[in-house]
Amino acid sequence: MLLAIDTSTALASVAVLDDERLLVELTWQVGPRHSSELFTRIELAMGMARLTPADLTGIAVASGPGSFNGLRVALSAAKAFAFARGLPVYAHPTLDVIAWGYAGAAQPVWAMLDAGRGQVYCAHYPTPVTSAMGWGPLDGYHILTPEELAMRVTGTALMCGEWRADTGQALASALGERAHWAVPVAPRRAAWLGELARPRATSGAADDILHLEPLYLRRPAVTQSRRARMGKGTASTAETPGE
Amino acid sequence: MSEPRSLPQPFRVLAIESSCDETGAAIVEDGRVIRANVLASSASIHARYGGVVPEIASRHQMQSLIPVLEETLSISGLGWDDLDLVAATYGPGLAGSLLVGLTAGKALALSRGLPFLGVNHLEAHIYASWLHTGPEGHTPADPKLPLLALVVSGAHTELVWIPRHGRYELLGQTRDDAAGEAFDKVARMLDLGYPGGPAIERAAQGADPAGIALPRAWIPGTHDFSFSGLKTHVSNLLRKLEEEGHEIPTRALAAAFQDAVVDVLARKTLAAARERGAREVLLAGGVAANLALRARLSELLAPEGIMLRFPPVALCTDNAAMIASAAYFHARAGERDTLDLDVRPDLTLPFAEGHA
Ligand SMILES: [Zn+2]
Numbered sequence A: 001m002l003l004a005i006d007t008s009t010a011l012a013s014v015a016v017l018d019d020e021r022l023l024v025e026l027t028w029q030v031g032p033r034h035s036s037e038l039f040t041r042i043e044l045a046m047g048m049a050r051l052t053p054a055d056l057t058g059i060a061v062a063s064g065p066g067s068f069n070g071l072r073v074a075l076s077a078a079k080a081f082a083f084a085r086g087l088p089v090y091a092h093p094t095l096d097v098i099a100w101g102y103a104g105a106a107q108p109v110w111a112m113l114d115a116g117r118g119q120v121y122c123a124h125y126p127t128p129v130t131s132a133m134g135w136g137p138l139d140g141y142h143i144l145t146p147e148e149l150a151m152r153v154t155g156t157a158l159m160c161g162e163w164r165a166d167t168g169q170a171l172a173s174a175l176g177e178r179a180h181w182a183v184p185v186a187p188r189r190a191a192w193l194g195e196l197a198r199p200r201a202t203s204g205a206a207d208d209i210l211h212l213e214p215l216y217l218r219r220p221a222v223t224q225s226r227r228a229r230m231g232k233g234t235a236s237t238a239e240t241p242g243e
Numbered sequence B: 001m002s003e004p005r006s007l008p009q010p011f012r013v014l015a016i017e018s019s020c021d022e023t024g025a026a027i028v029e030d031g032r033v034i035r036a037n038v039l040a041s042s043a044s045i046h047a048r049y050g051g052v053v054p055e056i057a058s059r060h061q062m063q064s065l066i067p068v069l070e071e072t073l074s075i076s077g078l079g080w081d082d083l084d085l086v087a088a089t090y091g092p093g094l095a096g097s098l099l100v101g102l103t104a105g106k107a108l109a110l111s112r113g114l115p116f117l118g119v120n121h122l123e124a125h126i127y128a129s130w131l132h133t134g135p136e137g138h139t140p141a142d143p144k145l146p147l148l149a150l151v152v153s154g155a156h157t158e159l160v161w162i163p164r165h166g167r168y169e170l171l172g173q174t175r176d177d178a179a180g181e182a183f184d185k186v187a188r189m190l191d192l193g194y195p196g197g198p199a200i201e202r203a204a205q206g207a208d209p210a211g212i213a214l215p216r217a218w219i220p221g222t223h224d225f226s227f228s229g230l231k232t233h234v235s236n237l238l239r240k241l242e243e244e245g246h247e248i249p250t251r252a253l254a255a256a257f258q259d260a261v262v263d264v265l266a267r268k269t270l271a272a273a274r275e276r277g278a279r280e281v282l283l284a285g286g287v288a289a290n291l292a293l294r295a296r297l298s299e300l301l302a303p304e305g306i307m308l309r310f311p312p313v314a315l316c317t318d319n320a321a322m323i324a325s326a327a328y329f330h331a332r333a334g335e336r337d338t339l340d341l342d343v344r345p346d347l348t349l350p351f352a353e354g355h356a
Helices: A034-048 A068-085 A094-100 A146-152 A165-178 A190-203 B043-047 B054-076 B095-112 B121-130 B179-189 B196-204 B228-243 B250-276 B291-304 B321-332
Strands: A002-006 A011-017 A022-029 A058-062 A089-092 A109-116 A119-125 A142-144 A157-161 A179-181 B012-017 B022-029 B033-041 B085-091 B116-120 B147-152 B157-162 B169-173 B280-284 B307-309
Touching: A002 A034, A002 A068, A002 A190, A011 A034, A011 A190, A022 A034, A022 A190, A034 A068, A034 B095, A058 A068, A058 A190, A068 A089, A068 B054, A068 B095, A089 A094, A089 A190, A094 A109, A094 A119, A094 A157, A094 A190, A119 A146, A142 A146, A146 A165, A157 A165, A165 A179, B012 B095, B012 B321, B022 B054, B022 B321, B033 B054, B043 B054, B054 B095, B085 B095, B085 B121, B085 B321, B095 B116, B116 B121, B116 B321, B121 B147, B121 B280, B121 B321, B147 B250, B157 B250, B169 B250, B179 B196, B179 B228, B179 B250, B196 B250, B196 B291, B228 B250, B250 B291, B280 B291, B291 B307
Parallel strands: A002 A058, A058 A089, A109 A157, A157 A179, B012 B085, B085 B116, B147 B280, B280 B307
Antiparallel strands: A002 A011, A011 A022, A109 A119, A119 A142, B012 B022, B022 B033, B147 B157, B157 B169
C-alpha cells in the first residue's frame, strides 16, 4: 500500500495505490493552504480505501521544483510520516511526474512549471517509453525563459504541465506548429507519482529520509527587510513569485 | 483554559519547534520533566548576513528535521507507544520555518494515531519556567499563579498579568522597538556582531559606563516601553564622536546602553508588580538570558518579598521543551487541535479584554 503526496503547486494531489490498482485519488486546488488541507485529504483518502496508517508500506512524494512552501509541506509530511512508521520514501521530481502522464507520446515531451520572474522550470523527456524504471529527463532540470526554452526545442514537442498564459503565447509564437499542447483538466496526478514509485518499492531502492530535500532549483535569495519579526536581526524573503 | 482534567501519568508530549532559525524536538513528562531536548541551529550561517535569512533557515530546518527527531527519541529511550500527544509551534515566526515543524508534527500525530496540539511560541517562553532543570530527583515548586510576566525578546517587550493558566492580560508593551531589537541594532552600530544581546552583554562585562549619560523613556502613567529614542541617541553620539575624531569607547557605550535598557525594564516591572500586588515575577524570552537584567530585577524585587523566576539560559532561547510544557497545560484543559491547523506567522499572546 503506497501513499502518494504532491503539494508542489497550487494544485495538490494525494493517492493510495495497492500493487495493482489505484484505490483512491484526490486532486484539488489547494491554493496556498498546503499544510492546512493536506492532512484532512490524506485522512479522507485513507478512509475511502478503508486503510489505516499501519497498513501503508511506503510513501511517494513529488519533490519539486515548485512552490518552496508547498515543497516544504510535502517533504516534511512524507519524511515525518515515514519516520514514525519506519516506511521507505520514494521521491520523484515533480516534472518527472508531469511528463510520465505522456510517456507514451509519439513526440518528445517537455514538462513545465511556472518559476516566476518570467521563467519556467522545465525538463525534456525521451518518449515513447513503457517502463517507469529509470524514468527521468534527458539532460536535467532547467530554469529558462520561454524564448530560451523555444531555442532548445528541436523538431516537434509535446508541451505539458502548468504555465502562465503569456508563457504559452510566447512559446506558441516561437514554435508554431512544432508544438503540441497537452491541456488536461488535471496536469498532474498523484496516481502518476504512484506509478513511478511502485517499481522502486519492488526493487527496494528507496530514498534516505535523513538527507532527502526538495529540488528547489533556485538558490535562496538574500534580501533585507525592514522588520525583524523574530528579533534576530534583519529578515528577508526568498519565495518564488506567485507563492 | 478550563479546569484541569485527569490525564494519564506520566503524560508525555513530543514537541517540535521551528519558528525561526532553530529546529528543536523534545519529549517532556507532565509539562515539567525533560526526557530529551535537542536543538539544531543555523545561527552561525545567518551571522554572516547580520540577521536571519528566512529561506536559508527553512532549508536548514528541512535538513535537520529527521536527525533532530531521531536523536530526541534515542536520548529519551522511549518508543512511540510511550507518547501521549504531539505538539508543534504554529506561530508566531517565519512562515516557511513554521511550516516545516508544524507539518511534521501533524504527520507524526496522524501516522501514530496520537492527538495533536499547536502551540503559541510566546506562551511557550512563559512555560519554560515550569521545566525542571535541577539535579534528578529534585522537584522544585511550580510558579504560582497569579503572577506578572515580563516577556522580552527580539520582537516583544510586554508586561503581562497571568491570573490563571491560559489567561493573559496585557499591562504594557513597547511602543516602538522591542528590547532585543534595540540590542541588535546598537550591537551593529558598535560593530559587535550578531546576535546583539549576547554581544553587548559580553562587551559590557566589567566595563565602566561612567560619564556616558543615556536617556531612559519612562512614559509615566503607563506600563509601556520605548527604546527607539535610546537607540537614536547612541547613533547620534557615535556620529559626533567620529566627527570630532575621538576613539569610540565601545565597551563603555555597550555597558551604558545595557544599563539604560535594564534599568527601564526592571523599574517598570517593579511598578507593575506593586500595582498588582504580585507575589511572583516571571522573566521570559530570549532577553531573559541577560544576566544584568536578572541581577537588576532581583535587586529591586527581593526587598519587596517578590520572587523572581527565570529559566536557565539554554531554556530562555528557543527550544522545544518549552513547547511541550505549554502543550501539556493546554492538553490538561482538554484542548486538542485538528490537523487542518495552519501556521500563523503574526500570532500574539491571546490577550483577554479587561479584568478577570
Ligand atoms: Zn522565541
